[in-house]
Amino acid sequence: MLAKRIIPCLDIKDGRTVKGVNFVGLRDAGDPVELGKLYSQQGADELVFLDITATVDKRKTLSDLVKKIAKNINIPFTVGGGIRSVEDANVLLQSGADKISVNSAAVRDPQLINGLAENFGSQFVVVAIDAKLFEGEWKVHLNGGRIPTELNLLDWAKECESRGAGEILFTSMNNDGTKKGFENEMLAKLSNQLSIPIIASGGAGSMEHFYDVFTEGKADAGLAASIFHFKEIEILDLKRYLNKKGIPVRV
């Protein structure tokens, strides 16, 4: 049976992990490669590296980092942040990325999804969508949630699928940072209406939340950042817990 995936997400700035990371025993907790390696040893199924660098040198720094990650880590990883063209993506592919994720750039230029899928295959293309429930409707937001659009989440997700996205990474802005659980209702809707895998993000605070997102939310994967970084939940414990509750996971 296909296992449900647990995916830690690492924010990267200028080649370093940002947002507090609280790890004892790591020589350098700011080194994304070391942290990624540790997570993979603890049983993470995939890793997501999100580059939030805003400087001009960004691309070179990122491709160097991707190369280092690919050399050292033996599980799949996705790289996102500022990919605007097929050429941007190609550099990352050549550096060893397994998947890339696009977000705002895909909304601004939906044809980008087609271009990426045609050039590299759908398996390479994750479309990340940040959305917020406002007055009864889920609206897609851009630039890390700062800019609202009129785009409806479900419509946009379906369009991404038809343009060749291989997976959807949905972050509920209403849940993000609350630690009150994932947005299971919307996730289940996405999962039922799309035929590609859905990665759930935003709201993880306990092990039970992961159980809920895989049952009620019908997600294929659960992504979280701070609860792993601050060791509130250890990946191995989480997987043992899910396994005991009958959720297929790789342990």
Added chain:
Amino acid sequence: MKVAIIDYNAGNVQSVKFALERLGLNGILTNNSEEILSADKVIFPGVGEANSTMKHLRKLGLEKVIPNLKQPVLGVCLGMQLMCSHSEENDTDCLNIIPQKVIRFRPNSQEIKVPHVGWNKILVKNDSWISENISEEYVYFVHSYFVEVGDFTIATTDYVQPFSAALQKDNFYATQFHPEKSGSVGEQILKNFLNIKQIKTT
């Protein structure tokens, strides 16, 4: 040991090279037939779409080279599918090394997603090339098409229906999953391939 990794515009070949480096081997990325012919082992990776990838192979003249290789050859993912006779993906005639067909997953329920992405279990035939220190393990898959279970299947996985997770015919070995991305289990499987003794063919 000289390991050639066939580089033919088919996705993430770097990660195969890096995986070999982690095992202490320096693989050579190449589409040069002499280089491929002189290698002790050949890895034929690939992700992407079957039809355009076959076209790339033909353009490079590799469609004649690969089926005639005598050393152990490992096809990975699309590489494995292209070793078969025919793929349903855009009605593509493949290399016809292993007489099996590649077809698309057709789930009978909305709950089951295509592509098949993530970690799934393989059931390995005893005494096959893959089975040293490997029995029932999770490995990483990402694909929408699969090879049916047949005479050359040496490991199966269940998704929608049982399918071939690994194959072998003579000196041609193949995995549908990505050993280079399957953690320590994947490393063991790569080692098992690299440890295969040269097969004498007449």
